[in-house]
Amino acid sequence: MIRMEELMGKIHSIESFGTVDGPGIRFVVFMQGCPMRCQYCHNPDTWEINGGISKSVQDILEEYSKYKEFLKGGGLTVTGGEPLLQIDFVISLFEEAKRRNIHTCLDTSGILFPIDVWSKKENVSNTEIELFKKYQKLITVTDLVMLDIKHIDEEGHRQLTGFSNKAILAFAKFLDDLDVRMWIRHVVVPKITDQKELLYRLGLFLGDLKNLKGLDILPYHTMGEVKYQKMGIDYPLKGIPALEKKEAVTAREEVIAGIKKKRLDRENYKN
Numbered sequence: 001m002i003r004m005e006e007l008m009g010k011i012h013s014i015e016s017f018g019t020v021d022g023p024g025i026r027f028v029v030f031m032q033g034c035p036m037r038c039q040y041c042h043n044p045d046t047w048e049i050n051g052g053i054s055k056s057v058q059d060i061l062e063e064y065s066k067y068k069e070f071l072k073g074g075g076l077t078v079t080g081g082e083p084l085l086q087i088d089f090v091i092s093l094f095e096e097a098k099r100r101n102i103h104t105c106l107d108t109s110g111i112l113f114p115i116d117v118w119s120k121k122e123n124v125s126n127t128e129i130e131l132f133k134k135y136q137k138l139i140t141v142t143d144l145v146m147l148d149i150k151h152i153d154e155e156g157h158r159q160l161t162g163f164s165n166k167a168i169l170a171f172a173k174f175l176d177d178l179d180v181r182m183w184i185r186h187v188v189v190p191k192i193t194d195q196k197e198l199l200y201r202l203g204l205f206l207g208d209l210k211n212l213k214g215l216d217i218l219p220y221h222t223m224g225e226v227k228y229q230k231m232g233i234d235y236p237l238k239g240i241p242a243l244e245k246k247e248a249v250t251a252r253e254e255v256i257a258g259i260k261k262k263r264l265d266r267e268n269y270k271n
Contacts, residue, residue, distance in 0.1 A: 206255070
C-alpha cells in the first residue's frame with residue numbers, strides 16, 4: 001500500500017488566496033494534465049501530464065498550514081487542467097484534508113467519469129469498474145464539486161472540446177443521486193454558446209438536479225491568447241471578441257428561466 005507521503009502528484013501551480021474557486025478564501029492546487037482541448041482554454045500549459053512539478057500530499061498540506069489562519073470560511077480546492085487524471089492523488093489529498101477538518105472542493109469537467117459502469121452497460125472492463133469505485137470513494141471526502149459544463153449540445157461540445165458531453169452530464173446526475181453539493185460553471189462564448197436556445201436547454205437540464213447550490217455564468221475572455229503565442233500554438237478562437245459582463249448577466253437569466261421552468265413542471269407533475 002502506498003503511504004500518503006509517497007504518493008506524488010504532478011502540480012502545475014498553487015494559489016494561496018483564491019477567491020473564485022469555491023466558498024471563502026481558498027488554497028487552490030492546479031493539477032497538471034487535461035485530455036480535452038477546449039478552444040477557449042486559457043491555460044494550455046496545463047495540458048501535458050508530465051509537465052509541472054512533483055509534490056506529495058504532505059508537501060501540499062504543509063504549505064496549506066502556512067496560510068490556514070487566513071482561510072477561515074474557505075478551504076482547499078483542487079482544479080486543473082483536469083484533476084481527475086490524477087484521481088488517486090486527489091483522493092489521498094482529500095482524505096488527509098478531511099482528517100484535518102479542511103473543507104474540500106473539486107473543480108472538474110467530469111470528462112473522465114466512467115459512464116458505462118454508471119449506466120450499467122454490459123461487458124465493461126475491470127479497469128472501468130475499479131475507476132468507478134474510486135469516484136464513489138472520492139465523493140465521500142468531497143464537500144463541494146464545481147462542475148464545468150462546456151456546452152449543453154453534444155455535437156457542439158465535440159466541436160468545442162473534441163469530446164462528447166455524455167460523461168459530464170452523467171457525472172452531474174451521479175452527484176445528484178448521491179446528494180453531493182454542486183456548483184455549475186459555464187463559459188458563454190460569442191457565436192458558440194451564447195444562443196438563447198442553448199442557455200435555456202442548459203437550464204432545463206440543471207432544473208432536474210436537486211443538489212445544485214450555485215451557478216456561475218462566466219463571460220469568455222481573450223487573456224489566454226498571449227500564452228498561445230508564447231507557446232507557438234495557434235489560438236482557435238482568434239477574432240472572437242470577449243463577452244461583455246452585461247451579456248453574461250443576460251445569459252444567466254436565460255439559464256435561470258430554464259431551471260425555473262423545469263422545476264415548475266416537476267411540481268405540477270407531482271400534483
